[in-house]
Amino acid sequence: MAATAQEIENNPKFKELVAARKSLGWTLSVIMLVIYFGFILLVAFNKPLLGTPVAAGSVTTVGILIGLAVIVSAFVLTGIYVSKANASYDVLTKQIVEESK
Amino acid sequence: MSRIKTVLSAALLAALSSPALADAISGATEKQATNYHAIAMFGFFVLLTLGITYWAAKRTRSAAQFYTAGGGITGFQNGLAIAGDYMSAASFLGISGLVYLSGFDGLIYSVGWLVGWPIVTFLIAEPLRNLGKFTFADVASFRFQQAPIRILAACGTLVTVAFYLIAQMVGAGSLIKLLFGLDYAYAVIIVGILMIIYVTFGGMVATTWVQIIKACLLLAGATFMAFMVLSKFGFSPEALFAKAVEVHPKKLAIMEPGALITSPLSALSLGLALMFGTAGLPHILMRFFTVADAKAARKSVFYATGFIGYFYILTFIIGFGAIVLVSTNPDFLNPALVAKGKSGIDAIRGGNNMAAIDLAGAVGGDIFLGFISAVAFATIVAVVSGLTLAGASAISHDLYATVVKGGKANEQDEIRVSKIATIILGIVAVILGIVFEKQNVAFMVGLAFSIAASCNFPVLLMSMMWRGMTTRGAVIGGFLGLISALVGVIFSPAVWEATLGYPKGSALFQIANPALFSMTFAFVGIWLFSKLDNSERAKIDRAGFDAQFVRSQTGIGASGASAH
Numbered sequence: 326m327a328a329t330a331q332e333i334e335n336n337p338k339f340k341e342l343v344a345a346r347k348s349l350g351w352t353l354s355v356i357m358l359v360i361y362f363g364f365i366l367l368v369a370f371n372k373p374l375l376g377t378p379v380a381a382g383s384v385t386t387v388g389i390l391i392g393l394a395v396i397v398s399a400f401v402l403t404g405i406y407v408s409k410a411n412a413s414y415d416v417l418t419k420q421i422v423e424e425s426k
Numbered sequence: 427m428s429r430i431k432t433v434l435s436a437a438l439l440a441a442l443s444s445p446a447l448a449d450a451i452s453g454a455t456e457k458q459a460t461n462y463h464a465i466a467m468f469g470f471f472v473l474l475t476l477g478i479t480y481w482a483a484k485r486t487r488s489a490a491q492f493y494t495a496g497g498g499i500t501g502f503q504n505g506l507a508i509a510g511d512y513m514s515a516a517s518f519l520g521i522s523g524l525v526y527l528s529g530f531d532g533l534i535y536s537v538g539w540l541v542g543w544p545i546v547t548f549l550i551a552e553p554l555r556n557l558g559k560f561t562f563a564d565v566a567s568f569r570f571q572q573a574p575i576r577i578l579a580a581c582g583t584l585v586t587v588a589f590y591l592i593a594q595m596v597g598a599g600s601l602i603k604l605l606f607g608l609d610y611a612y613a614v615i616i617v618g619i620l621m622i623i624y625v626t627f628g629g630m631v632a633t634t635w636v637q638i639i640k641a642c643l644l645l646a647g648a649t650f651m652a653f654m655v656l657s658k659f660g661f662s663p664e665a666l667f668a669k670a671v672e673v674h675p676k677k678l679a680i681m682e683p684g685a686l687i688t689s690p691l692s693a694l695s696l697g698l699a700l701m702f703g704t705a706g707l708p709h710i711l712m713r714f715f716t717v718a719d720a721k722a723a724r725k726s727v728f729y730a731t732g733f734i735g736y737f738y739i740l741t742f743i744i745g746f747g748a749i750v751l752v753s754t755n756p757d758f759l760n761p762a763l764v765a766k767g768k769s770g771i772d773a774i775r776g777g778n779n780m781a782a783i784d785l786a787g788a789v790g791g792d793i794f795l796g797f798i799s800a801v802a803f804a805t806i807v808a809v810v811s812g813l814t815l816a817g818a819s820a821i822s823h824d825l826y827a828t829v830v831k832g833g834k835a836n837e838q839d840e841i842r843v844s845k846i847a848t849i850i851l852g853i854v855a856v857i858l859g860i861v862f863e864k865q866n867v868a869f870m871v872g873l874a875f876s877i878a879a880s881c882n883f884p885v886l887l888m889s890m891m892w893r894g895m896t897t898r899g900a901v902i903g904g905f906l907g908l909i910s911a912l913v914g915v916i917f918s919p920a921v922w923e924a925t926l927g928y929p930k931g932s933a934l935f936q937i938a939n940p941a942l943f944s945m946t947f948a949f950v951g952i953w954l955f956s957k958l959d960n961s962e963r964a965k966i967d968r969a970g971f972d973a974q975f976v977r978s979q980t981g982i983g984a985s986g987a988s989a990h
Contacts, residue, residue: 330972333980343979350548357548361541365697368534368683369690375530376682384667386681392533396540396735403544407728410552415721418980425982 463796482628492629505729510641525745526781529680536738542704553978569970595859618856655747699941703875706883709816880907880944899956907948914940
């Protein structure tokens, strides 16, 4: 007899999975939102800062580096999520599925 | 001054809506000499993809194969296909063209289009895969009364797809006219016929592989261009930037934000549309059902984010490369404009969206120019195929099978309806493409993103996350988002003033993108009308959350990969 939704929800492993996914997913989402909207607000409010050269005599500006850093951060954050999720979610999910059969 | 203003506002409009082919889209293109290299290489691409379609057609028998390739695509392949859907000709030519025109501002768009992906990974990809079968409406309507939510989702899908499709078709016609020297109408018809063949015969299997091949070609071509540009500067970006600053009429201003973002409110609203529109595009959401499980779904967005981020960095280098190598080379400039004293940047033949194409000629000669032109055409065909499949699925799976037949449709009938819908959508797209030839349709992609962010995304997210949502709340909130996004765009400066020609400053909403408000309407609408909903149906909706939640988290009961 397969477990009901209620029974699965009461499984401590299910609670662990949900809590883990929720905290990681939302934490990383908030980080991404802060990074991105931080960048957008800098564009809106502090153009001179973005136009500052990274070093005396160079034409590369702080803005270019920040923009590229936002792109890289999107990839890195996604990577962090995937590696953490691969390490823990799938094992937990498999156990829950087994226990619910 | 006024010329600069015109160029700037065109770029702005283009970019904002953009994946933009501003000049191409505004119909200002002249037909070029027939480009045989490009036509030969595009012909080769067509033969290859038709071969794949033939192979795919033989294995596309069931509805699952037609809609989702039977769930048999791997995470890596799907990552490439998603990236392919996203790297449209417009984003390739539009962003590099924007960088060419104003440097740093191009980066603002690249960033906006990329940052939606992590959010999709963190919050949407896994539950979406666990709950869905063929369309995102499967997920949005999971525990609700089927008909109203399916109708809402189908409206959201079809409106998004229609605007996106028109923009792509018009862009295709103008671009092909420019690149291949083919007549506008022929180009649009070729695109329409190819997409109908891929989708009706090969379904999602063919659509996915066409997209994967094109993504590889585009990434390879763009990588080669960026490599050649950097190799001329000893692989020092600083040296490239220094030379660009020297030759660009705006000098150092190209290294910092320019006129693109005018007010903080506009910036915020545009940012929201770019970020969350991604998470509501039906043809992208559909791709998550082509992989086996939540793990593969998660991986595919990781790969997609990597490819797209890398691609945007390349377009940035390509844009700067074009400033240095194209704007200084009389071969690529319009002599009449140069004679009038225009800078190389303003005088580029065919407008700033040609920057990447001309750069291909500058670094790789005629053969490589032909290759990049062929890839640009292939890109459009691949993207419109994905869009059409998503639109056809909304008609056959959501409207026909679920609403009309009450979920009891015969599978073969459903596939037949889908194929008929594909043919009709293809014909309509060709006709609209021809009708809108002379119109500036650049705003339409922006509109598609706004609607995706204001209707599809809120309903999808809330249905998965919030126990309290009810059918009534979803339908009212979803339509509020849809309608307010539509109204907001029509009465925005880009459409009201720039496209419809009413005087400057007369637009009702002086904001480039309505997402900040329309998304708020959608979320508040869903929340409020769900809270107020005391109907019998509301009790069933809320009671259904537990079963849905368990499945969304664990995949128990999810539709798996079908055997091949």
